[in-house]
Amino acid sequence: MHDNSPVARWERRTEIPLAVASVVYLAAYATRVLAHGLWHLWLDLCGIAMLVCWAMFAVNYAVHWRLSGQGLRFVRTHLLDTVVLILPLLRPLRVVRLYETVQRRHGEPRLSLHARVIAYAGMSAVLLGFTGALTVYQQERGAPGASMRTFGDAVWWACETLTTVGYGDVVPVTPLGRVIAAGMMACGLALLGAVTGSFSSWLLQVFSREDEGSGDEGRPPGG
Structure with a gap:
């Protein structure tokens, strides 16, 4: 209902x-x-x-x-x-809920929980990376000593930050840029944790079903 x-x-x-x-x-x-x-x-x-x-x-x-x-x-x-x-x-970032809404209205079967978590985390990472790159680029361009000279540099920096790689070749130098970077670091860790946790849980379920299936095959009929 x-x-x-x-x-x-x-x-x-x-x-x-x-x-x-x-x-x-x-x-x-x-x-x-x-x-x-x-x-x-x-x-x-x-x-x-x-x-x-x-x-x-x-x-x-x-x-x-x-x-x-x-x-x-x-x-x-x-x-x-x-x-x-x-x-x-x-x-x-709220746009990622639109897929679920459309599926509910059409009564179509939804993805499994693990697949939805991975898909939503991926879409959130793309949107967050793009918005973060835009915002930091707006603050950094033209700043004295800035290494982020083009929007391509900002996108590269966003990828480094969200994946927690952090090569350090492109870094924000303005105060607001660094505040945004800190927020993106926290979001990157949260998204990475959600994806790896869901993927690990899915693998455990798959191996558990395979083990149960192997046990049933080795059991004699009626035993």
């Missing part, structure tokens, strides 16, 4: 529009950062699009707060939603 609570009905109505707004926000931000020679009119339109999308996120947050009936406790119990509202570039 579907949950017919006011919060659930609101989420079903707004999940896809908010996912689209998340992608639009990220695309507009990427355009402002990467399109250096773009006309000011287009840059202003991108800024307006970002503002409209953020207003949608704020309205969604306010409605959830109102429907929850928790008062100020809502901010503490929904800390992730609060962080996403303050840092809207993290909002596209």
Whole structure:
């Protein structure tokens, strides 16, 4: 049965529009950062699009707060939603839930738990790496002593950071860039742990089933 609570009905109505707004926000931000020679009119339109999308996120947050009936406790119990509202570039990470929503609506069989964890962690890593590279590149370009001179350098740095390799050939030098780097390090460790843990659990289940099957084959009939 579907949950017919006011919060659930609101989420079903707004999940896809908010996912689209998340992608639009990220695309507009990427355009402002990467399109250096773009006309000011287009840059202003991108800024307006970002503002409209953020207003949608704020309205969604306010409605959830109102429907929850928790008062100020809502901010503490929904800390992730609060962080996403303050840092809207993290909002596209919610897009990974869209796949699950589409499958539920069409009644199709879902992936196994381990496959979903690995798929969601992979999509989250790609989105987080792209947004992190954009944000750090915006802060680092033109900074004195910066080794991150192109967006390609920023993408390479994001890959190093999320995979916890850290060659050190490209590093942020600005204070905000280093703060973002610290956050990406923590997220990279969490995503890597989720993937390796799920993969290890899946392997254990496979080997366990194979051992059980081998035991049944060696057992005499009726024994």
